[in-house]
Amino acid sequence: MAGADRNAAGAMSTDDFIKGLWRENPVFVQVLGMCPVLAVSNSAVNALAMGLATTFVLVLSNTLVSALRQFIPRQVRIATFILIIATFVTVVDYLIQAISLELHRALGAFISLIVVNCLILGRAEAFASKNTVARSVLDGLGMGAGFTLGLLCLGGAREILGNGSLFGLALFPAAYQPWIVMILPSGGFFTLALWLLLFNHLKLRRQMRESPGNSPVQEATP
Amino acid sequence: MNNDSLWTIFLNASLVNNFVLAYFLGICPFLGVSGKLATATRMGGAVCFVMLVSSVCAYGIHRLLVAIDAPYLQLISYIVVIASTVQLVEMFIKKMSPALFRALGIFLPLITTNCAILGLALFQTNKGYDLLQSIVYALGAGGGFTLALVLMAGIREKLELATVPDMVQGTALTLMIAGILSLAFMGFAGVGA
Numbered sequence: 001m002a003g004a005d006r007n008a009a010g011a012m013s014t015d016d017f018i019k020g021l022w023r024e025n026p027v028f029v030q031v032l033g034m035c036p037v038l039a040v041s042n043s044a045v046n047a048l049a050m051g052l053a054t055t056f057v058l059v060l061s062n063t064l065v066s067a068l069r070q071f072i073p074r075q076v077r078i079a080t081f082i083l084i085i086a087t088f089v090t091v092v093d094y095l096i097q098a099i100s101l102e103l104h105r106a107l108g109a110f111i112s113l114i115v116v117n118c119l120i121l122g123r124a125e126a127f128a129s130k131n132t133v134a135r136s137v138l139d140g141l142g143m144g145a146g147f148t149l150g151l152l153c154l155g156g157a158r159e160i161l162g163n164g165s166l167f168g169l170a171l172f173p174a175a176y177q178p179w180i181v182m183i184l185p186s187g188g189f190f191t192l193a194l195w196l197l198l199f200n201h202l203k204l205r206r207q208m209r210e211s212p213g214n215s216p217v218q219e220a221t222p
Numbered sequence: 223m224n225n226d227s228l229w230t231i232f233l234n235a236s237l238v239n240n241f242v243l244a245y246f247l248g249i250c251p252f253l254g255v256s257g258k259l260a261t262a263t264r265m266g267g268a269v270c271f272v273m274l275v276s277s278v279c280a281y282g283i284h285r286l287l288v289a290i291d292a293p294y295l296q297l298i299s300y301i302v303v304i305a306s307t308v309q310l311v312e313m314f315i316k317k318m319s320p321a322l323f324r325a326l327g328i329f330l331p332l333i334t335t336n337c338a339i340l341g342l343a344l345f346q347t348n349k350g351y352d353l354l355q356s357i358v359y360a361l362g363a364g365g366g367f368t369l370a371l372v373l374m375a376g377i378r379e380k381l382e383l384a385t386v387p388d389m390v391q392g393t394a395l396t397l398m399i400a401g402i403l404s405l406a407f408m409g410f411a412g413v414g415a
Contacts, residue, residue: 031393034253035337039246079305082334086298093297109344112297116335118250184408185244189401196394204389 016135020142026119027150028199033119036110037151038188044167047155048148049103053096053111055144057088058120062140064088065128072129081124082115089114119147157191158182228358231351235362238413241338242370243404248338251329252371253396261325262375266368268315268326270361272307272333273342277360279303280343281353300343301334308334338367373403 026032033054040050064084065072072080093111097104104111114120123143128136159165162182164172181187226234241247248269255265283299312330316323323330333339342363346356377399386395 031253034249035246038249078331078334079302082301082305083298086301090294090297094294109341109348112344113247113337113341115297115301116337116340118332118335121335181405184404185246186401186404186408188246189397189404193394193397193401196392196397197389200389200392200394 014138016138017142017145020139020144020146021149022146024143025146025150026143027147027154028195030119030122031196032122033117033147034192036113036117037147037154038185038192040107040110041151041154041158041188041191042183043159043163044152044155046103046106047151049096050107050110051144051148051151053092053107054114054117054120054147055141056092057085057114058123058144058147059137059140060088061085061120061124062128062136063133065124066131066133066136069129077129078121078125081121081129085120085124086115119143153195154188154191157195158187162187226355228355231355231358232362232365233413235359236366236369237407237410240366240370240407240410241341241363242367243400243407245341247341248336248367250332251336252374252400253393255326255329256371256374256378256396258325259372259375259379262371263368264322265326265329266364266371268311268330269333269336269338269367270364272304272311273339273360273364273367274357275307275310276300276304276339276343277346277356278353279307280346281351281356284347296347300340304339304343305334338363370403374399377403 020026024030027034027037036050036054040046061081061084065081068080068084089112092114096107096111123139127139131139156166159167160171161179164170164176164178179187182191235241239245242249242252251265251269256262280300280303283303284296287293287296287299308331311333312323315326315330342360346359349359351359374396378396381395381399390398
């Protein structure tokens, strides 16, 4: 794609931002950083807060990794990246605690666990350590936005079905019988599975349209 | 301090609040390495070992950080300990069994970013477990992780022989099975309470 050609020139492009939203969406296409996605998506508010916190860490760690990329020896790069990420996560942890203690309690240990979100380490290794600061920031913003979008899709669906509300506002009349299972852990697995089914379906249909003669090959994610 | 009995802690960590199926920790290896039963068992063993060592270290670090009054260093020091333990296990496995080393592949270094291990260290600190309780908690969590991984690998090996619609293949199918397993594990709620 266009992004690859421009790597050498180091030019910025909106593609750095857009690709995280759709083509390389972290949740639905790359299936990265699943633990927080499943764990805190039981309501839309939690999902949004988690998405924003992750975006914050992602952008800042991408910036610092990219700025220091000439000084970090290759052998210890992963350890360095993790230390940089852990620093920013500590910052975000105290920040959320200062803003809203209630939210901090709802998200629990999962704020600290942003450190081990494979998405952040993955972007540091795959993108920020090879590209300029400006492009890395854009990449972080795009990936973060895509991650937040994915979390919201999941959190929204689970809250609507499991609680009959969205962002705490009741959507259905009182007679609505909530699907409790959607808020429970198993609901997280089911909802994500259904979203992935939808994406697989869209992908298969596009393949069918592009080559009507061939039956769809088994191209689903491994 | 926490007065839970050791047996309660073990049951709680392994079955009632299974790390994978109830807390959603360690989903990446759960989806990635659960293709073959033999690999899954050994991966479980490696994770158990790292959990045990990092749990003991985390307990020591926590005491030290409390003593020097620097709680903000908690996260950073935990992750460094875990990363070094994983490095140790990696060298050990590479030396002892190159075949297993190849089978585990990228997922071996990725134990570092396995949230189950950092989660374990953070939870035991939050719950205020003493050394013995921490060790039992680590054993329970590791056992629960291995159990979930092995169950999943067993089911997936059987599924190899079944015909599955194109659309459902891959991660979506695995996630659905995980959902059903998670429902089944909810049956343990209340055990050992």
